[in-house]
Each structure stands twice: as structure tokens, then as C-alpha cells.
Amino acid sequence: MPVTLEFFKDAVADTQATIRAIDLKISFLLAAMIVPLAGWDKGWELLFFCAAFPWTFAYFLALFLSIGCWAFALLQALLCLNSTVNPMDHLPPAIQNRATGVFFRAGAKFSIWFNKPLPLPYTWVDLVSETNAANEYQFEHCKLCLIRDLKILRQKRAFLSFALAVAAFGLALLVRWAAFASPCVCR
Helix, strand or coil: CHHHHHHHHHHHHHHHHHHHHHHHHHHHHHHHHHHHHHHHHHHHHHHCCCCCCCCHHHHHHHHHHHHHHHHHHHHHHHHHHCCCCCHHHHCCHHHHCCCCCCCCCCCCCECCCCCCECCCCCCCCCCCCHHHHHHHHHHHHHHHHHHHHHHHHHHHHHHHHHHHHHHHHHHHHHHHHHHHHCCCCCC
16 A cells, blocks of 8 residues: 555656646746737837728738737636636545545635634544545545646647737738838828
């Protein structure tokens, strides 16, 4: 049985390391996504465009698609960094009934006004047997896998949306460059 406990300890540690790596990647993506906000005051110039140019609609469509994809990527990145309050609630009942969840005791309530914890609904858990300890490790690993998979899904959405935002913005700049090369009655 000690080999089983070591296996579950290693599995939990590996999953926790993966979650930390995902959070680090998303943090770097957020840093890259916030860079355009530094020059938002200069971005108003992008909205002024020659009305006589035939691709004006395509320009504004690409520009607003870029802004929409950027906002969705920002939302997904922030959701990825958000914590799952009680992952046990999202697991099937067959898995929930196998262990007590001694590693992550959910249910802690805090007073909104005074920021002090209210009485906790915790009970004493007897982990004398190695079988109970193995069940708890396995249960913790299931919860961490749920958190990891949710973070991976949101990370993929954030990276894909940011890539679409960059591509749409590149398309908008290409159309704008074509507009400057063509004759316009506004200039």
C-alpha cells in the first residue's frame, strides 16, 4: 500500500504543477493583451476612415471583430485565473461518495462586512487506514484533474481568441493601408 500512496502523492503533485504552469502562461498572455491599452488614446484615429473607399465596411467589420475577439480572450484569460470554489460539487456522485474530501474543505463562509470566518461545518475525519488515505488522494487527484481540464479549456479559448484578434487587426490594417494607397476625395 505505501507504493499506492506514493503514486497518488506524485499524481497530485504533478497535477498541481501543471495547474501552476497554466496559470503562468495565462499571466503572460494577459500581460501581452494589456499592452494595447497603453495606447488607447491614439486608437481613436483608427475610427476615422475615408467614406469614399469601397472597402469601408470590411475595414470596420475587421476592426470590431478584432476588438470583440480581444475582449473575449481577456474574459477567458481572467476566467482561467479564477478559482473553482468547490470542485467536489462538479464531480459525479459515485466519485463524491468514495471520500470525505479532507484535503480541500469547502464550505467556509466569510462575513461580508467584517471579513471574519463564520463557524465551519467541519467534522473530524479518521484516516487511520491506508485504504482511506488512498481514497482521499484519489479523490483529491480527481478534483485537481477537473480544475486542470477547465483551465486548459479556458486557456485554449483565450489563446485562440487572441490569435483571431491579432489576425483581424492585421486584416484591418491591410485594408487601411490599401485605402491610403487609393485616391480619396477626403484628402
